[in-house]
Amino acid sequence: MKNKLMHLSNETMNVGFVKKVEALSGSSVRRCFQCGKCSAGCPMSAFMEHPPNRVVRLLQLGQGQRILAGRSIWYCASCETCTTRCPNKVDLAAIMDALRKLSWDADGPSKESYVQLANRLFIENIRTYGRQYELRLGAAFNMKSGQFLKDLMLGPKLISKGKLKMFHSKNKNIADIEGIFKRIEEMRKKGEAL
């Protein structure tokens, strides 16, 4: 996919996708003139098959599917270095957020990556408990990702140090959280929000 010949035409360039990214991120994609400063400072660049500047470049060419097919967006640490240093005010961190949301929505091929899984469990925890329940988060992650032995030695140590709580109480006002989730879902159903 990465080096495959690219056919460019009105049909092959998915402008709708790009418009969505721009709306979600509140940042122009076309504004980027490919200076490469984002990739130069990105701590995760080495882990990505498309470094940040190329992610924007592919968006400029309407090649969203090439981005979603890869893992680059899931390796962004949201450190905001790119956004801070961009000479042309492209909010790349926000664009990355938007791309991840669209990948999530589209049930994209990378949805079940470890990062995605961690994110999903994290949000599930919020919905269930109101606050993070780190022990459950870690345990569930290991179960679902099939890495039963991951950080095996770390867990008990952290528990003994008081860093992980065995039990977690729900917020009293947990209904408020459920309300927030519900109302957002409703808005999306009605098309009032992206």
Place this chain on the structure above:
Amino acid sequence: MTPGKKRLSYSYYPGCSLHASGREYDISTRALFKALNVGLKEVPDWFCCGATPAHNVDELLSLSLCAKNLSLAEEVEGDLAVACAACFSRLKTTQHHLKEDDTKRKQVEVAIDGPAAINKPVKHILEILAREFGLARLEESVKKPLLGLKVASYYGCLLTRPPEVPELDDCEDPSIMEDLLRALGAEPVKWSHRMECCGANFTLSRPGVVLKLSNAILESARIAGADCIMVACPLCHGNLDIRQKEIKEAYGAPDSTLFGNIFGSELRGGSAPDQRDVPIFYVTQLAALAMGVASESLGFESVITDPKPLLRDKQLL
């Protein structure tokens, strides 16, 4: 205290980590504020801010969670004090976005079923200590100066970036931590990795990433001659402290990388690779220590990379 000056008092949003893996941050924050006679009242029934995972995949959810927390905080008097850099960043980002973007604000207000408290002042602990309480007063209040302690102050990503959001300090060359350290009598070292990413929340999903990035930070601190690193974020603390042993195993002696094999000994002046433990302190732990708070009430027992030998060595215990 300056006569006639009102007692400072804040509402307090600790965030999830400070009630769990970062409990010592919470403990030391409370102890420090007590020692400084600054009021701190926890917002009742606060929720998780959503942290990175929420905005990673669902910005609206992230904004709504933070907005909800802000309106909960409205109920408590005083500016909102936040210790966790991630929570601070999310709350400030939310306010910034909702101020700038009417559509988003309206959507969020629907989601939380009420007005968004976009004007509630949100302050990071660093800001409160260095600016509101003031460096001069802080210096006056020091009972046990941290003499001889060489500290690498680690800002991480979210305290300063992007500049228009946290509005804390210069986004590329901040000095607030160093100023604070000087006021406490410690010696801030000059080093290269103050603002580099530690790998953040990949600690769960991609620990390999964390090991690589955090190793670079620890290395840099050692090369600069730091005794320890000071942080203001529970996630950074987690990565640098909890995973420090793992990092050593992965990158430690003999230096397994090609670079390390060839240049490692030259860089270190021909001696064996520097494998010193680098204790990681929260800003509030060091500040409280300098204020003469008993070390037992600063949660040092929860720290994995034991700081006590260092503190003893510097006669701070």
Place this chain on the structure above:
Amino acid sequence: MHAETKQHDFEPKIVAFVCTWCTYAGADLAGTSRMQYPSNVRVLKFPCTGRIDPVFILRAFQKGADGVLVSGCHPGDCHYMAGNFHARRRFAAFRALLSFVGVDLNRLQFSWVSAAEGGKWVDVVTELTERVRTMGPMPEFKELEHEEQWSTFAGASADKVLNSPELKEAYDSIG
């Protein structure tokens, strides 16, 4: 350090005939760039290499030069459009003539040095100096000068030359 700080048995005398627009300026550039070269060279400035009469070269050899350099603008760059082309043709013929009378042509060098070529000036001068140094002094023309006064410019005034009755007659017959 440069060769000139060394002591040599023989310091040749080098005379450079240069045009003012290119080579003189190039030598100036070598100076402003603080380049170093042997101090044996004496520069004579002309408006253009086209002005340089072969007689000057002969006379220079006669008056003690061990090597002569003629240098001007690169072909096509002449400030006066074509002066260096004329010079080139003139000196091509002149070299053949010198060779015919038995002068080692290694003593006479033609080079194009532009105003931007300070480095080339240094190279050309250094090379010629060292070459002539190894060749030793050039006695032929100097001896010749002692034998006869054959030039109107041989230090004596025109009056003295015109003292010969043949010349006086020839002079009077003109115009």
Place this chain on the structure above:
Amino acid sequence: MSRIGVFVCHCGENISRTVDVEQVAKAAGEIPGVAYSCDYKYMCSDPGQTLLKKAVAEHKLDGVLVAACSPRMHEKTFRKAAEAAGLNPYLCEMANIREHCSWVHEDRGMATAKAKDIVKLMVERVRKGKSLAPITVPVTKRALVIGGGIAGIQAALDIADAGHKVVLVERDPSIGGHMAQLSETFPTLDCSQCIMTPKMVDVANHPNITLFTYSEIEKVEGYIGNFQVTVKHKARSVDEKKCTGCGVCMTKCPKKKIPNEFDQGHGMRPAIYVPFPQAVPNTPVIDRENCTMFQSGKCGVCAKVCGPGAVDYEQKDTFTVEDVGAIVVATGFKLYTIDRKPEGSPIQGYGEFGYGTIPDIIDGMTFERLASASGPTGGKILRPSDGKEPKQVVFIQCVGSRAREKGISYCSKVCCMYTAKHTMLYHHKVHDGQAYVFFMDARTPGKGYDEFWRRAVEEEEAVYIRGMVSRMYQRGDKIVVMGSDIQVGTQVEIEADLVVLATAVQPQDGADLLAQKLGISYDKYNFYSEAHAKLKPVECATAGIYLAGACQGPKDIPDTVSQASAAAAKVMTLFAKDQLERDPVVAKVNEKYCVGCFACKKVCAYGAIEEKEIRDRQGNLVKKVAYVNPGVCGGCGTCQATCPSKSIELDGYTDEQIMAMIEAL
């Protein structure tokens, strides 16, 4: 000269560090004829100059030598000082003991010895020097402007507005040049014709401007202030005085299908035509090669329908000689073509683009005509092959430019900007179309330029692809464009309906021939050379000739207009004086010795040498001798070195002076 003063400068420490200046001054004082010598810290400073002036007066000096820096640095300074002291400035010389001595040698002893030698040589030069007086030449206050594009028009209008007469010569039937062909101009997108045609009309109506269109420069003689230019007026076959410009001849001409050059061959015109409706003058010409009357002798329709009887098939080329004092060259540019070139031509076309055989691959100027409201499509973007509206248009920058392999290594400067403009024009006219641009670099230095380019990308949605096109070929009615996006790192393929090439800017055909007539220099591409790239960007090395516009190098309209006005200002500066003063380093003939062989005349590059007849009182021819016109002589001295009888001499570089210097070696 027997009372020479020698002044040795320390130049701070620049000279004195390696040269023992006291010794040099002392040695100079011992040279016979040197009446005074001294050394001083800064000769060029005010006290230094005063020292010189005082010494001239006190010691009654009749010649001055300043041993200091290069004469290129301070000769003028010291000559002025000498003049102020009552000496002829040409009796003041400089010995260069800084650039040629102290800065290039380290050994103090040898450097001092060399400095002494240099001073000795130069003293001889001063001794044999002569007083010279500056030469004055009269100035004809009438200018010639060659080329009627925007550069020539601007220069002509500026000079004419200053009150001087101007002759404007244009090769084509109308003035206007390339700018008249453009649709809209960057970065403001104002209509080219709207801003151009009023200026054309101004030229036609200006009382100080004589306009010769359909005319060429035949011969140039003379020199600054005094040029005689022969202008060839090509036969128009229409009497300009009689023609009213009614246009009936054009409508009645039976031969109407001739590709119109003005529309880049995409519109049609008759054999008797004006290139475009706003042409100035509005007088048609007959294209004799395409006219039936001229080819077969049968037709004559235009003459029959012409009311005033202006059509004249018998008209011949005529010649006039114009006396002018200054010349502005503004011959502009042409565009590179990608056609296969005949063997031996240094510039090759693009075989990988089908050598221009695909009809829907056009150049930028053709696109301008397609986009122009007055163009062959009335401003609609329709492709040449089938007249369909293209939905996918590919623009390719740097075609020919920056292509060493094609013999052009320079950047054509305007293409980045006009391609950005093209994508905008296209987007405005074809809303559902998509423009792609293949580019190597976007070079947009200029006020508002980068913003303009970014607007094309960000707002007008042109897709810019950094990378070049390797090949193009026809597939059905599409052109397959095979390129690469080096930022993504993949090959890119686009099926285009139309491809627009930003082809290189080249000098006009015949630019070299004109340069040879004018005696100005040009580079290997045939662009005219300015006298100095930075400090004399408008002047030619040949005095009195100035450059304006793209004939000197690729230029956009703002730069062209600026340079044209600058050239006009230079002309006005020249015309501000009635007499021209110049350096008196010129050759003089000794008529007594001159035998009239005229070898000097053959080698003179300036044409300064004339034949002069010497007659006795009865008027009988005694002999012919050479005469040097001091106004024309460039002062190179080639004549002197050539003269077999040594009867021509260059002032300031006489044989006597040079021989004296050689004697002193």
